Amino acid sequence: MPTIRLKDAEKRYGGTAVKAVSNLNLEIGDGEFMCLLGPSGCGKTTTLRMISGLEHLSQGQITIGDRVVDCVSSGTFVTAEKRGMGLVFQSYALWPHMTIERNTDFGLRLRKVPKAEREARVEKVMKTLGIAQYRDRYPSQLSGGQQQRVALARMLAVNPDVLLLDEPLSNLDARLRLEMRAELKRLHEAFKTTIVFVTHDQWEAMTLATSIAVMSDGELQQVGTPNDIYERPANRFVAEFVGSPPINIIEMTDQSSGPLAGLARAYFSKFYPQLKSIGSVGMRPEAIGFVRDAGAVPEGSLSGRASVTGVLPTGGSWIIELVAEGSKLFLTTHQPPAVSDGAEGLFHVPPEALHVFDDK
Ligand code: ADP
Ligand code: MG
Numbered sequence: 001m002p003t004i005r006l007k008d009a010e011k012r013y014g015g016t017a018v019k020a021v022s023n024l025n026l027e028i029g030d031g032e033f034m035c036l037l038g039p040s041g042c043g044k045t046t047t048l049r050m051i052s053g054l055e056h057l058s059q060g061q062i063t064i065g066d067r068v069v070d071c072v073s074s075g076t077f078v079t080a081e082k083r084g085m086g087l088v089f090q091s092y093a094l095w096p097h098m099t100i101e102r103n104t105d106f107g108l109r110l111r112k113v114p115k116a117e118r119e120a121r122v123e124k125v126m127k128t129l130g131i132a133q134y135r136d137r138y139p140s141q142l143s144g145g146q147q148q149r150v151a152l153a154r155m156l157a158v159n160p161d162v163l164l165l166d167e168p169l170s171n172l173d174a175r176l177r178l179e180m181r182a183e184l185k186r187l188h189e190a191f192k193t194t195i196v197f198v199t200h201d202q203w204e205a206m207t208l209a210t211s212i213a214v215m216s217d218g219e220l221q222q223v224g225t226p227n228d229i230y231e232r233p234a235n236r237f238v239a240e241f242v243g244s245p246p247i248n249i250i251e252m253t254d255q256s257s258g259p260l261a262g263l264a265r266a267y268f269s270k271f272y273p274q275l276k277s278i279g280s281v282g283m284r285p286e287a288i289g290f291v292r293d294a295g296a297v298p299e300g301s302l303s304g305r306a307s308v309t310g311v312l313p314t315g316g317s318w319i320i321e322l323v324a325e326g327s328k329l330f331l332t333t334h335q336p337p338a339v340s341d342g343a344e345g346l347f348h349v350p351p352e353a354l355h356v357f358d359d360k
Contacts, residue, residue: 001084001161001194002065004028004051010059011046011218020046021218024060028211031192033185035205038215038241044198047215048164051196053080086160094139100150101126101135107158121157128183129153144171149180156187162194169204181207202242206230214238236357239282245319247282247355248329279359287353288331290320292345303348308339322347 009024021043028034028051036044049055050062053069061071069078086107094103104126108118126132129149139147148171155163169177185208188195199205205212206226214221214229214237222234233239239247289298290306297303306329310321318337322329324347331347339345 005063008060012058033195033210035209035212036198037205042215043218053083085162086155104153125153125157164196166198236359250281252278280357282355285330285332289348297348301348303346306347308343
């Protein structure tokens, strides 16, 4: 499948002035597993529907390779059926009067695929998704999660060039969701199908995507690999949306003092020349350490006095709450902590682990 390109894409729904999506520029390359990630209402579903052809753009253009499929200024619009994409939505509609096997076979029949090939593909995909044993049942006799798998199977059976998936795992319990993620990843690796996957779940995006597009309020915040998004968040929104426990944010004023402020200022001009001022500094919880004695601070680290105000076990790891320079900091550790409430000492963080943002 050639690259899908959205250029200055914008969507206002029927007469409303509010932009569900605005000024969206995004490229989805061949074979990519692109996750659209963001909180509820940020425009993910709208974006997916625009790509699929279920919604017209209000402004801008979408191309697939060099084929224009939607262009407001020229009035071009290619319908959903002619875009060659498979869609699975959060609320999927299985045919209630058809067995699971017939439902899985549905798209292949529609495309008039020869019987022997149909049977082979249905068999393979039902096995892969673990629904073969329900072949003679009807959708009402399956759980929500099993139905969701049938919807996925029906989609995969036709082997589309692009799969558009809108929170397809949302009705599954935690274990099955994990299994399905691994399955989707295997399917993607095996078939190299381009996938656009909508989710509000950062873990889902992190584990699945080759590329993540983070959205907020209808606007694209950052596109990058999961590692880029986590290690080099473009702004405070992205930094706070991704990561659990969330990133520590220290808001800065011109009067801010102490080692964090000092270091942020020192590194600011060197590493963040594009910023006009420092609004805030972020530190991931796993980048921070706590020691009792100044001598134990790793060389080259930034450090400052801190006291422990809480130790929270989370099963296999611990979150330690500190107060440093009047700010609350959370750090995570996988070693049983040798400190308890009230302990005095020093926090430390390597300077390269500081994220500097221009927004507060
Ligand atoms: P997400 O999938 O990220 O939760 P949506 O794309 O569904 O977000 O919605 C983006 C914005 O557009 C929201 O403010 C939502 O209320 C609005 N919206 C979505 N669908 C419609 C519609 N059919 N008519 C009017 N507004 C809509
Ligand atoms: Mg949605």
